[in-house]
Amino acid sequence: xxxxxxxxxxxxxxxxxxxxxxxxxxxxxxxxxxxxxxxxxxxxxxxxxxxxxxxxxxxxxxxxxxxxxxxxxxxxxxxxxxxxxxxxxxxxxxxxxxxxxxxxxxxxxxxxxxxxxxxxxxxxxxxxxxxxxxxxxxxxxxxxxxxxxxxxxxxxxxxxxxxxxxxxxxxxxxxxxxxxx
Numbered sequence: 001x002x003x004x005x006x007x008x009x010x011x012x013x014x015x016x017x018x019x020x021x022x023x024x025x026x027x028x029x030x031x032x033x034x035x036x037x038x039x040x041x042x043x044x045x046x047x048x049x050x051x052x053x054x055x056x057x058x059x060x061x062x063x064x065x066x067x068x069x070x071x072x073x074x075x076x077x078x079x080x081x082x083x084x085x086x087x088x089x090x091x092x093x094x095x096x097x098x099x100x101x102x103x104x105x106x107x108x109x110x111x112x113x114x115x116x117x118x119x120x121x122x123x124x125x126x127x128x129x130x131x132x133x134x135x136x137x138x139x140x141x142x143x144x145x146x147x148x149x150x151x152x153x154x155x156x157x158x159x160x161x162x163x164x165x166x167x168x169x170x171x172x173x174x175x176x177x178x179x180x181x
Contacts, residue, residue, distance in 0.1 A: 044149055046149055049151065051107055053152065054119050054142060057153060058102075058105030061123065062102045062105055070082075070083045072153050073152060074145055098128055099129065103124040105122070105124075106121070106122050109141075114146075117143075118143055120142065121142060125138055141157075141160075141161050143156070
């Protein structure tokens, strides 16, 4: 063991300097990477909100605008349907039920967590055919996903919540009777 007064040899001095430089370089790199992590740019905010998408979906149904509805659904959902199928469903519904209008359509119970969200849409549907008319509420729970910076509806997560079936069946009963003749 060297005495306190002993001067380090050239080889020992080189080793001590290298270790000192190595520790200093590691501290420098760790300090800068921590600083870089702390100053990383925030994730871009979505271009819309779940409430806006659900309202756009509602508005599409109110105006029977298939393109507007199609634009609100996720790419996975778009692969399961088409713009033509949405338009055809409006046409079939009108043929079967007559004049169909959505009087009001509102959103509620919207909850968002990370890249998923849920919310309900509630519509008052007015239907009239053969001089009979009725209104009834429909409510659906909708799932949304964040896709390419925009909220979109995942139709596989769409679930029926409630409907005033008494009003619907009281409206349909005269239609069923008329079609039996």
